[in-house]
Amino acid sequence: MSYDSFSEECAAIKEHLIYDLSDAMREATTMDLDLFKQYNVKRGLRNEDGTGVLVGLTRIGNVVGYQKSDAGLTPIPGKLFYRGIDVNDIVYALLKEKRLGFEEVSYLLLSGKLPNKQQLEEFKSLIAQEMPLEKKTRLHLIDLEGSDIMNILARTVLEMYIYDKNPNDVSQSNLMRQSLYLLSKFPTVISYAYHVLRHAYNGRTMHIRHPREDLSIAENLLFMIKGEEYTELDARTLDLLLLLQADHGGGNNSTFTVRVTSSTMTDTYSSIAAGIGSLKGPLHGGANLMVADMLDHLKENIKKWDDQEEIDAYLYQMLNKEVYNKTGLIYGIGHAVYTISDPRAILLKELARDLAKEKGRTEEMDFLELVEARSIEAFSNFKKGTKKRVSSNIDFYSGFVYDMIGIPKEIFTPLFAMARIVGWCAHRNEEITFAGKRIIRPGYSSIAPEKPYIEIQSR
Template identity: 45%
Template sequence: MAKEITEFNNRLDKLAEYCMNSGRFDQDLYIEYDVKRGLRDSNGKGILTGLTEISDVVAFKSVHGRKIPIDGQLYYQGYNVMNLVEGNKTSRFGFEEITYLLLFGELPNKDQLQEFLDILGNYRELPDNFVRDIIMNAPNANMMNVLQKSVLTLYSYDDHPEDISVNNVLRQSLQLIARFPLIAVYGYHSYRHYILDKSLVIRRPKPELSTAENILRLLRPDGRYTELEAKVLDIALIIHAEHGGGNNSTFTTHVVTSTGTDTYSAIAASLGSLKGPKHGGANLKVQQMFKDIEEHVTNWDDDDEVTEYLTKILNREAFDGKGLIYGIGHAVYTESDPRCVILKKYAQALSNEKGLTKEFELYNRVEGIAIKLMQQHRQLFKPICANVDFYSGFVYTMLGLPMELFTPIFAISRISGWCAHRIEELANEGKIIRPAYKYVGHHKDYVAIEDRWW
């Protein structure tokens, strides 16, 4: 039997190699046919494929026809996210208010917000036996897959799953927004219990608590957390909630929604997109990189030693051999990423509370050195900056969040933006999104199987 399995695997490897070789073509054809690879032009600017009022990402200003890099700005429904965060000082938690803003286009008054909080609180539960029958059934280590499986299964618990009227989609959206934290945390507890053989602790959410508070309460064995911990997680949820229609997972939401499919299928597709390490999983690479730096740099306060090791990383001589300093650089932002600026401030405050100021200073030092090194190494003429992933993993680690939940936390936040974009796509009754691909193969004559000599 072992011999048969080995032979089968060998044949499979040969087929995979054949498939790979047959799928390759001359990369210069992208230039010849002026194909906007990745829907970006030769300068890296995104190609316009749609319109949106939900959010705006700004990195340049125009002066006499020239693009001048500026500090990055992010707007939710026309409001600067910096102002939204600063204005939230009077109330403890703001993610739910931001979700309201993204969905309905304006900030709520006190009565509107309380009504919205009541609705989310009532929806913050799963169908009877869903945790036992679905989440705990066939547990695995990847919580993004748990989210996808659970979202698709919730279709079967919906009396009107195929109704894509805005009223029904809004109801489905609010339920998913409220349920995502439960699914992710319960999935993690199931993984710990059934795969890692740890004690199983399942706690019910409290409707009156915020999303950030409920995540920490459900995750921790004692259910306790400090006000600063919950506030920092709330800020992280706010700044990850939305980032324009052009990011991969939100564009996926638009593309799949444009087919007229159901909400559960659209959100499951968005989750699949976010799971990729080039998108939502980037902060994991930052954490792994810093663990490697901490192990190989003896004196964290020595700029020369830090510079020497970062140079090795860029030269593919250290860490994962990819030549990348993760968390540095962004497709749009140049001078600064506003999300990173916000999160860095709270990361510093949390590091003071946790006694991890030395670790924060290392992050700060690496940020400054890495930007200069990458500009020199790649001969860049435009500014680059640290992106939001640079500090988010560090923040999550200080909050005691396991790495398995880093990307799901992103999903718990970004579903607010996905749902807003899904409703926008439906409300505008757009055409099916169908970009074109240029065929660069060769037409062939059919050959009967008995005459195929190859």
């Protein structure tokens, strides 16, 4: 038998085996949904009213979208708190003073307190000095293959374990050192990975720009991606996005993933890589790409962007699974906690309007705001009888904002990770250093009937 014939026969056997196994898997994974109620299982760690099952306590972030009482849930305007401070207060103070604030919020989340001027300057200086990559990491990134920067980011984080002299040390000082190290390296890793991808897959010239110590995290990211071609408003808007996505409580999927893995006392790099894997999913951090794709589709298929009736008709078709990707979803609308409003979306929308004026894209911005309003109305009418309130979430505007700044889609979700690394590290540090820690191990009830083992000759 020739090598080619052997390879073809192996491929045929492999394809047949995969088909048989996947068919068996389909049967083995089928369950009656009524059994979940019978066993009182909280699917997705959600209570019957949609709230999350309480599994822990934290002093880091708080997400508020409703008031809970004996009468049930009462929707209220959304609030987000960092270490007990309303994020609205932080943002409006920064806007008033025309300061960038991601580093300040990072200090707050990691330490539990606001820095004074000297502490903030020292913190910013340290992050900027740590931002350049080690030579081995730079060379490794250039040699990496792969079209997904989230995967490259995860692999690079795991590689950082090798270069850390104390990777398994979970003392408080070492955990903080690793937190600052990761915070400083993420912008550079993402920038390198993007330019390598751009060169490998698009045949473009590879521009590698080194971070500058006189720039903030947001400014350095823009500089390393675009060079000098960004405005002050670009930097302020990106800084706001990073600030608003720095933390979202302990219950969001990626942060919970970091806390679950941290509870085993694994190393920082393994835990953060797990968080990256979680955030990558289209039902979590990858949702911003889904919104961007949907809005591109709407702009192409709705002829008159100011025609409310045409917009309504198309949205109802989407909800009826007749157009677009036929999932019945309007991406960027609705949130697990926020009901009446997502405070992050409101704050981002304010700067988005200013940015749209600067970029000459006010017509698109008006269209997005109209789609947002009509989507909420369409959902309410479509789901008649339901008490659920929905609002737009931060993903609804983030993709459009990134596009106006000139950020490529390949790094939409990596930038989310670049912001959330602060929250991940803060929650990991809390999980590990808390005196009452226990390994997180929820229960699963087996519904498989017992059966005897059958000797292979008798099968």
